[in-house]
Amino acid sequence: MDRGRSTEPDTPPPDRAAPRSRPLREPVRNPWLWIAMAVVVVAGVPLYLPTGAIRPLVGGVPFWLLISVAATVAFSALTCWACLRDWNLAEPAEEAARERDAEVSP
Amino acid sequence: MNELTFSGTSGVLVLAAYAVVMLAIGWWAGRGSTSSSARSYYLSGGGLGFVALFFTLYATQYSGNSIVGYAPEAYRSGFSWWQSVPFMVAVIATYLLFAPRLYVVAKREGFITPTDWLRHRFGSGKLTVLAAVLMLWGLANYLLEQLVAMGQGIAGLTGATIPYEIGVIAFVLVMLIYSWSGGMRAVALTDVMQGIALLVGVAVLLFGALYLVGGDVAGVTTALADTDPEKVAVPSTTTSVEWLSMIVLIGLGASVYPHAIQRIYAARSERTLKRSLAVMAWMPLLTTAVVFVVGIVGTQLFPGLSEDDSEQLIGMIANEVAGLGVVFYLMMILLFGGVVAAIVSTADSALLAFSSVVSRDVYGRYVNPAAPEKRQVLVGKIAGVVAVAVLLLIAWNPPGTLYEIFVLKFELIVQLAPVFMLGLYWRRMAAGPAFWGMFAGAAIAGALTVAGVDDLGGVPGGLLGLAVNVAICVVGSLLVGGPDDHPSEDPVPAAREAVGTG
Numbered sequence: 001m002d003r004g005r006s007t008e009p010d011t012p013p014p015d016r017a018a019p020r021s022r023p024l025r026e027p028v029r030n031p032w033l034w035i036a037m038a039v040v041v042v043a044g045v046p047l048y049l050p051t052g053a054i055r056p057l058v059g060g061v062p063f064w065l066l067i068s069v070a071a072t073v074a075f076s077a078l079t080c081w082a083c084l085r086d087w088n089l090a091e092p093a094e095e096a097a098r099e100r101d102a103e104v105s106p
Numbered sequence: 107m108n109e110l111t112f113s114g115t116s117g118v119l120v121l122a123a124y125a126v127v128m129l130a131i132g133w134w135a136g137r138g139s140t141s142s143s144a145r146s147y148y149l150s151g152g153g154l155g156f157v158a159l160f161f162t163l164y165a166t167q168y169s170g171n172s173i174v175g176y177a178p179e180a181y182r183s184g185f186s187w188w189q190s191v192p193f194m195v196a197v198i199a200t201y202l203l204f205a206p207r208l209y210v211v212a213k214r215e216g217f218i219t220p221t222d223w224l225r226h227r228f229g230s231g232k233l234t235v236l237a238a239v240l241m242l243w244g245l246a247n248y249l250l251e252q253l254v255a256m257g258q259g260i261a262g263l264t265g266a267t268i269p270y271e272i273g274v275i276a277f278v279l280v281m282l283i284y285s286w287s288g289g290m291r292a293v294a295l296t297d298v299m300q301g302i303a304l305l306v307g308v309a310v311l312l313f314g315a316l317y318l319v320g321g322d323v324a325g326v327t328t329a330l331a332d333t334d335p336e337k338v339a340v341p342s343t344t345t346s347v348e349w350l351s352m353i354v355l356i357g358l359g360a361s362v363y364p365h366a367i368q369r370i371y372a373a374r375s376e377r378t379l380k381r382s383l384a385v386m387a388w389m390p391l392l393t394t395a396v397v398f399v400v401g402i403v404g405t406q407l408f409p410g411l412s413e414d415d416s417e418q419l420i421g422m423i424a425n426e427v428a429g430l431g432v433v434f435y436l437m438m439i440l441l442f443g444g445v446v447a448a449i450v451s452t453a454d455s456a457l458l459a460f461s462s463v464v465s466r467d468v469y470g471r472y473v474n475p476a477a478p479e480k481r482q483v484l485v486g487k488i489a490g491v492v493a494v495a496v497l498l499l500i501a502w503n504p505p506g507t508l509y510e511i512f513v514l515k516f517e518l519i520v521q522l523a524p525v526f527m528l529g530l531y532w533r534r535m536a537a538g539p540a541f542w543g544m545f546a547g548a549a550i551a552g553a554l555t556v557a558g559v560d561d562l563g564g565v566p567g568g569l570l571g572l573a574v575n576v577a578i579c580v581v582g583s584l585l586v587g588g589p590d591d592h593p594s595e596d597p598v599p600a601a602r603e604a605v606g607t608g
Contacts (some may be wrong), residue, residue: 024598027202028531037199041353044192047346052339054331060324062331064340065185072192072395076387079199083384087202089597090210092374 025088033082040078044071116435118129118268120443121260124282124303128296128450135292144218147289147483148462149372149511152213154294159373160382161301164389165451166365167197168304170255173311173397173445177423178416179400184330184337187398189349194390196357196537197366198383204361204526205370210597212371219459220367220522221467227529227592228537230471236544237522239465241364244519245460248363249583250497251515252453253278255435257501260446271502277446278494281454285461286487290372294453300451304585305392307444308435311420312396314427315403317434323399326406334405347564358527359520365459420445460493461486517551517568524572525581532583533592539582547575 027033046064054062145151154162180187208223215226220241224234253274260273268276284292319326331338341349360366373379405417405521407426411419420441428438465486470477477485528535554560554567562570 014501018459024601025204026598028204028206033202041192042350045189045346045350045353046340047343047350050341051342052335053337054335057328057331060327062185062327062338062340065188066187068192072188072195073391075192075195075199076391079202079387080384081194082202082385083198083380087206087376087380089206089601090213091380093601094377 003020019044022088024092025086027082030082030086031077033086037075040071040074044068044075107140116439117442119392120132120439121268121273121277121446124443124447125277125360127299128245128280131296131299132288132292134288135284135295136287136289144466144479144483145216146484148458148465149368150290150294152372153374154290154369154372154378155374156381158294158298158380159369159378161387162297162372162451162455163366163369163382163386165297165301165304165448165457166369166394167194167360168389168448169252169450169452171251172394172448173304173308174255174258174417174420176394176397177401177404178419179264180398181404181411181416181419182413184334184405185402186345186349187401189352189394190367190394190398191390192355193227193356194394195387197354198387200357200361201370201383204377204530205383206376206528207530207595207597208367209370209373209376210601211595215316217371218368219229219462219466220362220526221463222365223367223529224525227595228525228540231537231541233525233537233541233544234467236339236541236548237525238463240464240518240521240544240548242460244515245456245463246493246497247365247515248491249453249456250501252449252456253494253497253501256446256449274498274501277450278498280608281450281457282491282494285454285458285490290368290458293451293458294372296454300447301438303444303447304451305444306407307441307448308393310441311400311423312459314434314437314441315400315407315423317430318423318426320405321401321405330402330405333409337405342565346559351565351569355458355516355520355566355572358523359516359568360573362522362526363459363519364463365455365457368459368462385608420460457490457494461490461564464489464493479485501596514552514555517566517571518548519577520568520572521547521551524576528576528579530595533594534583534587534589536587536591539579542582543575546578547571550574 044067046068049064053064056063058066145150176187176190179190211217211226215222217223217226221234221238221263227309228234256277257270257274260268260270260277284296288295295457316323324359327338333600357561370379401419404416404423408419408422421578424438424441428435464481467490470482473580474481509595524543525535525540529540548571551568551571
């Protein structure tokens, strides 16, 4: 998987050039990420809804469960996004070292 | 599952085939490796690529209990068991709190066990000893749970053609052989096979359950709303608090399990690690969400089961599906193969982490510090075998009293979270308060469990212990720590320098 990058063109498009040209990032430094995480987690727990409520049913499923499912999907999406886009610490140096190694022993 | 009658010889054949494949992978992984080096044996030399890393994260995080235990939970609790999906996502989200920085420090310092971080950050004092004890206790209990589940799974799959004890011993031997010969490399590569088996198993389970109700999930939920409205309605405040607490407890606890941390160390590169975790963020929707649906469908297939009977839900559904025809029968064989594979893949990871802590943090640090690495690794392997033997004895002869201490896992392991999640960022954090916080947290969680108090108003004892733990850490460090007591672990300046952008 990682080796696939050696076949990339010299000047990749900006999004594919990502790790080296993107700024260094650490998820813990991004307060908005954690605010968003807290919002999707709390939105998924039906604490704020009246106990015992079932209806309306949407496609046979109670509305509150659909809210929880949607919040969970958002939680997964946010976590996935943070892994791929909000985390860039060692990769630039690792990629640079690998490219140097590849030049030394083609 | 012990009542499962559809299988027999074919179940034995599938299990035998699984065992042979696992042994072959283990032999292949161990071939020519330098297993005398601790880093090579315990971390596969820190060179796991995307496929191996992703599947070892997946197969380790999801155990057999994620299927056979969670479906009955959904059956009994109803829709509030949806919590099993966000709490598994939370494990990955929590990794983001510490894994990026820990990965950089671990690669730079050559860490092998989670305790290596504590020694690096807080020195070799009583804190590292306490952490090692909690890790060993948590891992041993986790392993014990897998051994019990393994016996039940195997007896279920073979319709008790293979008795419980024989099944466990056979698979434990297979696991020990491949772990002994190939270490982390063997564990990770068998996890690829086991993870695929688990995914296939979950898929066929869903297919089978939906087939039985004619694909009408809406009909199931509507009927459930009429017959058991409390399972469908917005749960009570206490249940919702418990739901939120489980997200926090499992997120924090599962991400700092020693085998979870060692997978951060074992990644070949940051790119590999973050891509694996990015995919892992979606896996709860493909695993625990599916099991949740199966449990809900079960409420209409087998209404009115007692708590004990509902534990057999997966076996009952499998029996029904297997009776539909040869193809369905084969699919259910695959399902139980997947369950056993999931159990073995979780057990082997816990066992390897257990061996590494004994080898490096106990034997190599306190018993015989002069021992060469090869001897340390050998001692770790032997300790693993002895631990499994002792745990098997406990599994088959459960102690009559204080049985609760053998179920303590998350409650204790979660007490390690502050030393990783605060210790990496807060230079003022001091070893003394960290020790007393961890000690108090573990004591509170342990005492509540032994006293039979699961939770207070929906908040589990482990989380209450953690709150006290954090309070002692923070207040104590503010009192005794200095702002620059420890060097910064901020990797950004060094990373800028390395790529020439600083």
